[in-house]
Amino acid sequence: MRHLCQPLGWWRAAGLLVLLLAVIPTPPLKRKVESIAVAESAQLAAQNDSDSHAAEQAVAGVEYVGSRKCRACHLREYKSWQESQHAKTVELLAPGARRSAKQLVGIDPDHDYRADPFCLPCHTVGYGQAGGFRDAATTPELAGVGCEACHGAGSAYGADAVMGLKNREHSFAEVIGQGLIYPVPEPVCSRCHGSASPFNRDVDPKYTLNYSRETLAAATHEHPALRHDHGSLPPGVFFQGPQR
Ligand code: HEC
Ligand code: HEC
Ligand code: HEC
Numbered sequence: 203m204r205h206l207c208q209p210l211g212w213w214r215a216a217g218l219l220v221l222l223l224a225v226i227p228t229p230p231l232k233r234k235v236e237s238i239a240v241a242e243s244a245q246l247a248a249q250n251d252s253d254s255h256a257a258e259q260a261v262a263g264v265e266y267v268g269s270r271k272c273r274a275c276h277l278r279e280y281k282s283w284q285e286s287q288h289a290k291t292v293e294l295l296a297p298g299a300r301r302s303a304k305q306l307v308g309i310d311p312d313h314d315y316r317a318d319p320f321c322l323p324c325h326t327v328g329y330g331q332a333g334g335f336r337d338a339a340t341t342p343e344l345a346g347v348g349c350e351a352c353h354g355a356g357s358a359y360g361a362d363a364v365m366g367l368k369n370r371e372h373s374f375a376e377v378i379g380q381g382l383i384y385p386v387p388e389p390v391c392s393r394c395h396g397s398a399s400p401f402n403r404d405v406d407p408k409y410t411l412n413y414s415r416e417t418l419a420a421a422t423h424e425h426p427a428l429r430h431d432h433g434s435l436p437p438g439v440f441f442q443g444p445q446r
């Protein structure tokens with residue numbers, strides 16, 4: 203996986219490969235494409251089960267550990283995420299924050315929504331789930347759209363023996379099997395960036411989620427190259443983003 207050293211180039215290369223596989227009509231390749239497509243739609247369907255938040259609870263018994271736990275080994279991602287809007291989404295629920303946006307969608311700008319069970323699932327990590335955000339006093343490390351809102355609850359894959367320093371060359375299959383969401387497919391984003399949000403594209407087209415390599419790079423965090431070889435992604439799991 204050395205080509206992950208240039209994630210953007212990798213995406214383009216992956217897109218090109220998929221395109222090539224799709225246009226070359228030799229039977230073995232075609233069969234491969236079909237089986238990938240089936241596996242992919244199963245994966246997406248599972249992740250699209252937004253009501254049960256299935257994507258975040260894929261492995262039984264896993265719990266949220268908080269973004270600080272990831273910081274120890276992923277300092278660059280952590281620091282850039284901390285500067286991003288996703289890290290500060292609880293502040294939007296405070297009285298007076300983004301007054302005109304709230305008025306636009308008919309939300310009372312003077313009300314304090316920081317304990318509101320309707321708002322919190324999209325503005326924190328794992329609200330309403332075992333081990334998820336409860337309130338700012340007891341679970342401050344789960345405030346905001348933290349690492350695990352996109353990558354899944356980390357108690358199993360984040361363990362030292364699985365992803366950590368004792369196992370730097372873990373396979374993608376191993377950590378994904380322990381609940382890591384990687385790469386992060388569009389349904390993970392659209393669980394929040396969708397019609398269930400008061401701020402959706404029917405209210406104003408500016409709230410349309412543009413899931414593209416550019417958005418992923420700009421909206422999430424810095425993407426330093428992976429340094430170790432993690433093998434190939436398991437069947438049915440592959441880089442998304444636009445294929446061009
Ligand atoms: C289904 C998920 C979801 C729910 C529920 C939700 N939000 Fe959000 N909220 C979002 C997303 C996603 C955005 C970012 C939209 C964008 O900028 O494209 C957002 C943005 C906002 C913004 C900033 C809007 C702007 O234009 O500056 C405020 C303020 C906000 N939410 C408050 C709330 C409040 C208050 C509630 C509860 C009454 C709530 N949200 C419920 C997902 C949600
Ligand atoms: C809003 C969603 C989102 C959040 C929040 C998020 N990530 Fe990511 N992460 C991504 C995406 C997208 C990628 C690029 C790969 C892909 O397509 O999924 C990625 C990739 C990574 C990678 C692989 C190397 C790299 O940087 O590309 C690491 C490590 C990582 N994230 C760690 C973290 C950590 C640690 C946090 C919290 C501090 C975090 N992520 C928060 C979406 C997110
Ligand atoms: C748990 C809910 C949640 C998830 C998952 C999530 N987001 Fe967000 N996102 C938000 C909220 C809430 C905001 C509002 C931040 C603000 O306005 O300050 C936001 C803001 C953004 C913005 C900035 C919007 C603007 O107007 O500048 C972009 C871009 C974005 N998200 C893209 C993504 C992408 C891409 C993914 C998936 C890789 C993702 N988000 C996953 C909740 C989420």
Ligand code: HEC
Binds near residue numbers: 273361428429
């Ligand atoms: C004890 C160290 C450690 C902790 C804690 C840790 N990671 Fe990692 N993580 C690693 C290592 C090592 C890699 C492989 C890095 C490389 O190849 O450059 C990795 C890789 C990743 C990747 C890329 C996919 C992969 O497996 O190569 C993602 C995404 C990721 N980590 C997310 C997280 C998140 C989210 C957390 C917090 C819940 C976290 N990590 C906690 C050590 C850790």
